Amino acid sequence: MSTTSENHDAHPAARISGAVDNLLGSVGNDRAESLVAASATEIDRSFTPPSPPHWLNPPGTSVDSSDVHWHNTVDESPRTGIFRTYTESTVTGAPVLTDELSGLRITHKDNIGIRNYPITAGSPALSDTRAETTSPILRSLETAGGAIIGANHMAEFALSPTGHNQWFGDGVNPLSASHLSGGSSSGSAISVATGACDLSLGTDTGGSVRLPAAYCGLVGYKPTNGLFSHSGLIPLSETLDTIGLLASDTTIAQQAFEVLVSDPSVVYIEARSRLETCNASEFSGFTHLSRSAVDRDCEDEVASAFASALDVVEEIGLSNTSGFGRLDGNGVDIDDAELNRRSVTVVSVEAARNVGSILGWNWDLLGDQVLSRVIRGTAIPAIGYADALACRSALTSEFLATAMGGSRFLLTPTSPILAPQMSTSNATGSRARSDYMRASRYTRTINYLGLPAITVPLPTAGGGLSPALQLIGRPYDDRALLAVAATIAETCRQPQK
Structure with a gap:
């Protein structure tokens, strides 16, 4: 659901009513629409804007503005x-x-x-x-x-x-x-x-x-x-x-x-x-995003570097010296569409609340790209946000069971693309929008699931740019994640036979 520049300037009650009408209109619920329209102004008047963190500009506090420090x-x-x-x-x-x-x-x-x-x-x-x-x-x-x-x-x-x-x-x-x-x-x-x-x-x-x-x-x-x-x-x-x-x-x-x-x-x-007391040690080895999924979703240089990294991890497992187990040869193809949607819902709503409160709800103080993201959060229904929060625990358990299975770690590219070109930094450019959306394909859902993750560099690709490998661990298995990342990073740096 998007918010245009026209309804951005409308009375808040009209914006809320319009957003909810769009949602409910998709299922043709006329009675619900009429009830929402009738109560929109009342709902809007009951809204109390959140306050910014008290420690940013605490009332009555005089802070020396000198830059001597x-x-x-x-x-x-x-x-x-x-x-x-x-x-x-x-x-x-x-x-x-x-x-x-x-x-x-x-x-x-x-x-x-x-x-x-x-x-x-x-x-x-x-x-x-x-x-x-x-x-x-x-x-x-x-x-x-x-x-x-x-x-x-x-x-x-x-x-x-x-x-x-x-x-x-x-x-x-x-x-x-x-x-x-x-x-x-x-x-x-x-x-x-x-x-x-x-x-x-x-x-x-x-x-x-x-x-x-x-x-x-x-x-x-x-x-x-x-x-x-x-x-x-x-x-x-x-x-x-x-x-x-x-x-x-x-x-x-x-x-x-x-x-x-x-x-x-x-x-x-x-x-x-x-x-x-993390019990992740009962799991062993590595699973990974399947090579076919990576070939489908990633730039060629990223897919090639990922395939080479999997070969390195396989050698580490076969050597039986790391203590972390072996690589699952098949890999998994993860359908993360719902996880991505719920993650974006949470970020959009909370960003709108936090950024809006800090700026006194003056959206004109934001740059174009940031505004386009934050303003979406004002039109997301509360039920969608509450649902995204309520489902996190169950979806995390499901992800651990289906995507990671009996493995202790999951391997993916960190990003499906190499570093975006400087010429595409214009927030309105089509390539910039594509890079913006693709960049975090493999990272954003991990925050929603609450899992630890680390990226390590792989040998450079064309133009000296660096592809990277993401290692994802189980909750609170951070120390082991850092240790296995160190082993993989060191091996990846060594010349391959």
Whole structure:
């Protein structure tokens, strides 16, 4: 269901009535239509707009607007990946207690807050906004000796898988300046790929850590939903948001992971208990998206790289040294249409609520591409949203049983396409729309299901671009997922016989 520019400007009651009429009209229910039309104004008047997170601009709080603690680098950010650099050695105020991450330079996506520092979520509408809460994830990394050096370029309100940002420029892929970096954690990937930092925090709601990592030849880890604290995060979709890690190799990601899971302010006791008692070890080996499905849905370079990666995983299994079991030779062909539809429903509704409340419901402050996505959420019936939420648990169980079966891990390409071309970044271009929809084909449903996933780079294809392999694990089997990803990534880097 779409909302046009004409009904966007109409009275809200008329928009609600029109949206519901369109829905009910599809089944010809005249009595229901008349009842909805009669009560539309009353329904609209009962609506109370949600408030933005209290910690963005808390009433009565005076925040020093001086930039003595940071330097703005917005103009260079599409290529450097960094919106601002920090001038102090510590920014969260946390004491350094260990040297576990000593020497690591860290950046973070600009929707993850540090108290009294700017937080823009990639939107100029928030240029004067300061965070009142520091993310415990950033505090934990600094406590372990990591140096937080800057905040990253990102897609506006984390709503573009290609790295498009109408206001600050599109993220440029360090592997090829004629291609996009991927998003929405565009700057997180760029800053790692250019060597500006060693580790970066991004957010992943439908692939926004895994996609830019894949397109820029990096490791990108999305944890099990709910594993890491969201405190200090500007939400896009509170149901599907995860804060993840981007790094040049799996070793760095594993080091950061162990620091974070040992911190009770990052991983709460219930989540830690589930992580430590995960029973996924009763499953063994790998299944994968079938080669015929990949050949059908993916660009040739991606399909070829995926086939080679499966050969590598098969060799690892046959060697019997990894301890993770063998590859299922047949693979699965997954019908994910319903999962995709429900995922888009959840993101659209929650994005409309969250972005709308932050902007005071002034849609004119949004760029065209973001507006086209957010406005859809205002026309989705509540019953559709509630149904998408209510079905998640059952659909997750069904996916684990049918798609993964007795296997511990599922392998897919991270994206069916290589990095999109820079020339298609225009939000209205037909190729841009195609890239936008295809990019997250294999990632967005994983957030809806709440599963952990990681992308590792494969040998480069034509033009130096990087295809990537996505490994999907069972709930809270994150530690094993990182370990097997390290084995596969290392083997894929070795020259093949």
